[in-house]
Structures are given as C-alpha cells and as structure tokens.
Amino acid sequence: MTLDLSLSTKQSLDLSPTRTRTLEVVDKSNRLKSTSLGGKMVAEYWDNIFTAKERGKHVVWYNGTALNPIFQAAGLEWCHGEAFSARLAAMHLEGPAQQAGEEYGYIAELCSYARTHLGCAVMTQKGITEKQSGIVGMVDQDQLASKLPSPDFFVNAYAGCSTGQQWDAMTYRVFGKDFPIFNVSLPMIWGNKKDSGYLRGTEWEKTPLYVEEQLKKLIEFIEYQTKKPFDWDALSENMSYIKRASELRLEAMALCAAAPTPATYWDWVASIAPINFLPANQLLVDYFQAVKDEIQQRIVNNISAVQNERYRVYFDGIMNWNKLGFLTRKFAEFDVAVVAGRYTHDSFWQEPQLIDLDRPLLGMAQHYLICPINHGLKIMEELLLKRCDEYAIDGIAFHSTRTCRAMTNPQHILARTAERDRGIKSFSFEGDVADAAFYKDESLESGLVAMLESIDQQRAKV
Numbered sequence: 001m002t003l004d005l006s007l008s009t010k011q012s013l014d015l016s017p018t019r020t021r022t023l024e025v026v027d028k029s030n031r032l033k034s035t036s037l038g039g040k041m042v043a044e045y046w047d048n049i050f051t052a053k054e055r056g057k058h059v060v061w062y063n064g065t066a067l068n069p070i071f072q073a074a075g076l077e078w079c080h081g082e083a084f085s086a087r088l089a090a091m092h093l094e095g096p097a098q099q100a101g102e103e104y105g106y107i108a109e110l111c112s113y114a115r116t117h118l119g120c121a122v123m124t125q126k127g128i129t130e131k132q133s134g135i136v137g138m139v140d141q142d143q144l145a146s147k148l149p150s151p152d153f154f155v156n157a158y159a160g161c162s163t164g165q166q167w168d169a170m171t172y173r174v175f176g177k178d179f180p181i182f183n184v185s186l187p188m189i190w191g192n193k194k195d196s197g198y199l200r201g202t203e204w205e206k207t208p209l210y211v212e213e214q215l216k217k218l219i220e221f222i223e224y225q226t227k228k229p230f231d232w233d234a235l236s237e238n239m240s241y242i243k244r245a246s247e248l249r250l251e252a253m254a255l256c257a258a259a260p261t262p263a264t265y266w267d268w269v270a271s272i273a274p275i276n277f278l279p280a281n282q283l284l285v286d287y288f289q290a291v292k293d294e295i296q297q298r299i300v301n302n303i304s305a306v307q308n309e310r311y312r313v314y315f316d317g318i319m320n321w322n323k324l325g326f327l328t329r330k331f332a333e334f335d336v337a338v339v340a341g342r343y344t345h346d347s348f349w350q351e352p353q354l355i356d357l358d359r360p361l362l363g364m365a366q367h368y369l370i371c372p373i374n375h376g377l378k379i380m381e382e383l384l385l386k387r388c389d390e391y392a393i394d395g396i397a398f399h400s401t402r403t404c405r406a407m408t409n410p411q412h413i414l415a416r417t418a419e420r421d422r423g424i425k426s427f428s429f430e431g432d433v434a435d436a437a438f439y440k441d442e443s444l445e446s447g448l449v450a451m452l453e454s455i456d457q458q459r460a461k462v
Ligand code: SF4
Pocket: 111, 112, 113, 114, 160, 161, 162, 163, 164, 318, 373, 403, 404, 405, 406, 407, 433
C-alpha cells in the first residue's frame, strides 16, 4: 500500500480554518420561499428594459431616490443605477463593467455602485459608437453589463451623498452631454434644532414642501421631453399600490419581532428590488401579501428562519450584494438571526401613512428625505434604538462599507450610543456594496465571535 503524501500534505497545510469549516457546516438558515417570486419579477423587469428601444420607449437613467412611480405615470422605462450595479454584483457579473470603468479612469475607492454603473455607461456608449476599443472592446458586447439601453435623459435626486450627483454628472459626460439632465435637490434633515426629531419639528414640516415644488418642475421637464401631458391619475394609482405594498411589508416585518424570528434581514434584502423600483401594480401588492402570508404561516407552524436562534442581531450598512447567500449562511452558522437593519427597515417607503393619494408628491418628497443617510446623528440614534427595542436586539453588525462613506461615517458613534443606552454589543467588519475585493472574512468572523462572547458574558451576569 502506498501513502498518498500529496493529499496528506495538502490537508495538513490547509491554514484556512474558516473556509474549511464553512464548507463543512450544515446550512442552518431557512430562507423564505416567497421571495423567489420577487427574483423572477426583477429578472422580467430587466429583460423588458433591454428591449425598450426596440419598443420605441423613452428611457430615463436615475439613481438614489425612488422616482419610479413618476416615471411609470409618464409612460417611461426607468433604469436605476444602483439596482443594476447590485444585480450585476449579486450575479457575480460586475467584472466587465468595473474593468470598463477602470479603463475610463475611475479608481477603486469610488463608490462601487457608481463605478459599476459608469462602466455600464461606457460599455453602452461604446456599443453605440464603436464595437472595438482597448479593454472595453475586448469585453464581449453581449455581456449583461453592456445591455442597458442608452438614456433619453437623466434625472438625479440623490439624498445624503454627494457621490450621487457627481455620478450622474459623469454619466452625462460619458454620453457626450447629448442627453439632458434634471437635478432635484434633496436637502439634509439635520435634526439639530430643539424641536427636531424623526418626522417632527419645523425643519421636517418645511423641507418637504421645497422638495414637492421641485418634483412639480421635474414633471414639467418630463412633459417637455416626452411631448405628452403627465397622467396625474396614474401617479395617484401607482402610489396606491406602493402604499398597500408598503403596509404589507411593514406588517410582515413587525411579525419578525417574534422569537425565534420567522424571517431575517436577508429575506428583506431579497425584497428590496420589488419595493424600490419594480412597477407599481397589483402584482407588487400580491408579492408582499405572499411574503406576509408565508411569515404568518411560519409562526403558526413554529418554523424559524435560523435553526437554534440564540442571538438577535441588527445589521447596519448597505448590503454586500456579492455575498448575500454567503452571509445568510455565515451568521446562521453561529446561531445568529439577523433580524433587522438600517438599509432594509429605514428605507424604501417605510412610512406609508405619509402617502396621500390626493397629494402624492408631498408624501414622495417626505420619503425621499428620510433616506437613512440623510439625517443628522440625533435622528439616526433615535431610529437605531427604536429598532433595537422593537426586535429585542442583542448585538449589532456594522458593515463597514468601504466605498460608501455616507453609510459608514456615523457607525462608531452609533455603536457607542447602543452600548451606552442599551448595553448592546457590536462589531465592525469590512466589505463593500458591489466590489467583492473589499470583503474580509477574517474581519467578520473574528469580530462576530468576539461580540457573541461578550453577549454570553453579559447574560451570565444576569
Ligand atoms: S457612496 Fe453610498 S450613498 Fe453614495 S452613491 Fe454610493 S452607495 Fe449611494
């Protein structure tokens, strides 16, 4: 008998215990089944966008704020920059677009949503003017990243981050300044006056009125571009669907206060695309009804989203789209149910009572202003503690999103507030929205284990 020395050597030299363990462990996560319907709806949405020009449709490119109900009422097809970048990253297809962006001169430290989408713009533009050129030309033009239809115009309405405006301004230049751009200014809600707080105070009462006026001007701009009168009834109808979908989503989220939780943050991440940019219609409402029904049924049947839930964690930071499935399994491996998060729970039509169907632009303006990176610290602290109380949170995972300073900036102070006011432990780990190169597994695992040990010690004292 001969010994297979190459095998035994390889085994003894494997110094990556994390990866080995992760591959060997049983997946303890139990994701909702109903969210797969959302995935199908999103895929159909993008397939439809790719044929917009053949169907003679006007196409608008935008990023940030959910202006899509306005675009839908105007008969446009809309392409949301972050959404497309996130989709490419989730499918691990972001490489060609990022390479194209790099060739054009965008450095890796630039927001990876913007970098990916700018790369798509370069590839789309190259597709219009020439098929072959340098690295970009070497990329197969059939790649998903190059399939976006070129815009007829741009609309920018970005809250809380100056990258958004610069990103659209650069895209405008990539297209040779041939297509018009309209900017909506969304002021920061500083929240530092005496009467300020979340959805209250004079600053809150006045600022949405300023934004509402700009949305009216945006509609005039769209009417000029499309040469068609805007359909105000269609806007109210769209907002009625958004309002109902949002109510169902929030009711379903509230059910996750149950312990063990029937659904996790990762399920809500899977539901971001539907609420954020899919067409507002009955299908959207049906989708969130199905999600809520499944969660309710899980509670009845005592089915939990994480086997043996022992810790309830809040996630702060934008999603790492390259790692959705991986992170779902990773946290579950440590008996951690990630129950709620700033990105999922404090964005995306999260205050449906503000939507007035007789005056839809005001409610829209209000939602655009409560983007979770558009508040001062006082409001962020208020929201974080509220969520921690609602979901009986034991710990916080701060995703230190490398190229999104807007989300990452206040995290150290938020960590201190949670510890000081509620005794809640936390840790940070490195990653990014759409660039897998910034994710550090060691940073996640060591931080998570240390936090769980602190929670155990804290519990032992009680
Ligand atoms: S840096 Fe963050 S907030 Fe700003 S555009 Fe990028 S992802 Fe959005």
